[in-house]
Amino acid sequence: MTASASELARRLGEHAEAVCREYLSNGHRSGNHWIVGDVRNARGRSMHVRLKANAKGPAGKWVDEATAEYGDLLDVIEASCGLVGFREVADEARRFLAIPRPEPQSRPSDIQRQPAAARGSPDAARRLFAMSQPIAGTLAERYLTGRGILLAARERALRFHPGCYYRDLVTGETQTLPALIAAVTGIDGRITGLQRTWLAPDGNGKAQIADPRRSLGHLLGNGIWLGLDPGTPVPVMAAGEGFETMASLRTVMPALPVAAATSANHLAGLILPPGCRRLYIAADADAAGRHGIERLSQRAGESGILALVLRPQLGDFNDDLRHLGPAHLAAWLSDQLVPDDARLFLPPG
Incomplete structure (x- = not known):
């Protein structure tokens, strides 16, 4: 985890209950833990967030007993808001903590950058899907073919992103990898979320990372x-x-x-x-x-x-x-x- 990420995670941990009330609003406090369904703020009881430091570790660490996922409060902000890059996660954490954002180096391209996705993961999912491309002729098509899966090019739910952001939940390290993007929609066809499958650089199988498949959104x-x-x-x-x-x-x-x-x-x-x-x-x-x-x-x-x-x-x-x-x-x-x-x-x- 970078120094800035570690510091933000520590600062968030000092206000762990307030963070949970803001981003995991479907949960509740029970003793020294916040109980909720999962890191995306689903209702339930499988995820536990430590609210105060104790012998087991610092405040803000969480574990989902149903999926064996674990992480810190930066992961909570990322998943519950549907954010897709560390910059967006850090900006949202700083907004919550009322910490001014560091002055970026001015670049002409920054003038044209879209604002961060509005809070709520469907917007972030729709943005990432829009930034992706049809799978024909891509590593995503090669990956599916290697799995014996032959789908018509008209399958609108599937896209390919050549450099999709991935953050290791244990180390906090980030990287970009090619990914198969699958839209999650309602029966009306509107995108509410998506599933990312990170791929090996040659498309022959999944990427060699801890959890090569993650979902976000509703x-x-x-x-x-x-x-x-x-x-x-x-x-x-x-x-x-x-x-x-x-x-x-x-x-x-x-x-x-x-x-x-x-x-x-x-x-x-x-x-x-x-x-x-x-x-x-x-x-x-x-x-x-x-x-x-x-x-x-x-x-x-x-x-x-x-x-x-x-x-x-x-x-x-x-x-x-x-x-x-x-x-x-x-x-x-x-x-x-x-x-x-x-x-x-x-x-x-």
């Missing part, structure tokens, strides 16, 4: 939609946790709209489009997402939607696609789909 109820035409009824669709899982299903069923909710909890709260009659929920081989599947199935049933679970042969549907091949995956799915859907969405066998 995720609950929304998802990474592939094939959704806002305002058009969606009688049949599929949903699941991971983007690559759902993109793998769309590779073999390119006419089927799919949504990746980014986590089990968000899958449970996914808002389904009007006119939906049948919902396929993609499962992984492990039990981590069982709660999300059960809760979404229950909500679908309460709305008169038939919910059916699709199960992979291996760990997940991307494993099936890569190791067994698209033809084998299509044949495996044909026995799990309603016959009319198999005829409509799967290639003729």
Whole structure:
């Protein structure tokens, strides 16, 4: 962590409870901790922020027991506000602490710089998405192809950024890396957040960093939609946790709209489009997402939607696609789909 970052984190820690009340307003104090759902200010109890220094460490340090993420109050400001660069995070921290911003060296390009995104992560997500480019011919396309995922160029949810900011939550060190950018939207198509997957410099796999995939913005109820035409009824669709899982299903069923909710909890709260009659929920081989599947199935049933679970042969549907091949995956799915859907969405066998 740089000296300026360390000093800002220390100063924020001196006002840890005030920081939490400002940026983690959906939480509450319990003893020496602030309890909240996650670093993006979701409701819940899995994240604990230490409010006063003790034998375990300084004030302002936090840990999310559900995800094993941890960090300091600069991370809280970054994630809860949806900021995308250290300069924006530092400026917001200084604003909160009422510390004047250091005089920058004057550069002509600074005159044309846009102001920092308004507080609230959807604005920051929309800005980063707008700064990115279509994936055709980029490292992002190479990465997806290497995962066996072949998507039409018209998939509007996907972009590529050649130098996306990444901050190590442990050391505070920052760097820029190429990244696959996936828009998280509501059923109206409006961007509410996004997911960044940082890539190796040659596009052959993810970057060698601690957590190469992170989401920001308003995720609950929304998802990474592939094939959704806002305002058009969606009688049949599929949903699941991971983007690559759902993109793998769309590779073999390119006419089927799919949504990746980014986590089990968000899958449970996914808002389904009007006119939906049948919902396929993609499962992984492990039990981590069982709660999300059960809760979404229950909500679908309460709305008169038939919910059916699709199960992979291996760990997940991307494993099936890569190791067994698209033809084998299509044949495996044909026995799990309603016959009319198999005829409509799967290639003729």
